[in-house]
Amino acid sequence: MKNLKGIGGWLILVAISVVATPFLVLFRLLIFPRVFSNEIFPLMSTGLKTLAISEALFFGVMFFVTIYIAWLFFSKDRRFPIWLIGVYLTLITFNIIYFVSGTILIPDQALAWPFDILAQMLGAAIWIPYLLKSKRVRLTFIEYRHFQYL
Numbered sequence: 467m468k469n470l471k472g473i474g475g476w477l478i479l480v481a482i483s484v485v486a487t488p489f490l491v492l493f494r495l496l497i498f499p500r501v502f503s504n505e506i507f508p509l510m511s512t513g514l515k516t517l518a519i520s521e522a523l524f525f526g527v528m529f530f531v532t533i534y535i536a537w538l539f540f541s542k543d544r545r546f547p548i549w550l551i552g553v554y555l556t557l558i559t560f561n562i563i564y565f566v567s568g569t570i571l572i573p574d575q576a577l578a579w580p581f582d583i584l585a586q587m588l589g590a591a592i593w594i595p596y597l598l599k600s601k602r603v604r605l606t607f608i609e610y611r612h613f614q615y616l
Contacts, residue, residue, distance in 0.1 A: 471605040476596060480550075484539045488532040491525055498522045513571030517564065524560055528553075546607045547597040554590040561586060 473481055500506065501518050510518065531553060538546040561583050597603055 470602040472602075473606065475602055476600070477602055477606065480593070480597075481539065484532075484536050484550075488529060488536060491529045491532055495522070495525050495529060511572060517568055517571065521564065528557075542607050542609050544607045544610055547603055551594050551597055554586070554594060558583065558586050558590060 498518070502522075507515065507518075531549075535546065535549050535553060537543075538549055565580065565583060
């Protein structure tokens with residue numbers, strides 16, 4: 467029988483995602499200095515300003531959460547799977563709320579596409595059961611790490 471402990475098999479795809487996601491979130495955050503500039507922000511409607519601020523705050527928090535998740539992953543902390551599942555569900559929820567709010571506040575502009583939300587749901591439908599049922603995940607993420615203060 468092969469050794470199922472450690473980062474291997476399908477868990478390699480999770481590793482790639484865990485490493486790439488903080489960079490993708492940071493890339494998304496890089497648009498906001500221009501959005502909040504004196505040239506653009508004053509010209510935006512109140513609804514669009516509200517959406518821009520909420521999106522910037524959400525992805526600012528998500529940047530730090532994704533770094534924490536990467537730390538959990540590479541330290542093989544047992545909390546990793548539940549944190550990653552939480553992020554999947556949070557992203558889906560945020561994007562649904564963002565889509566509905568955008569449709570109500572600025573109906574003439576498409577802010578999020580239902581296809582993107584469906585793609586996130588499909589990804590979650592694949593990876594959440596994997597994280598919950600995989601023997602490799604269960605055998606790999608067994609440590610409990612916590613911050614120790616000196």
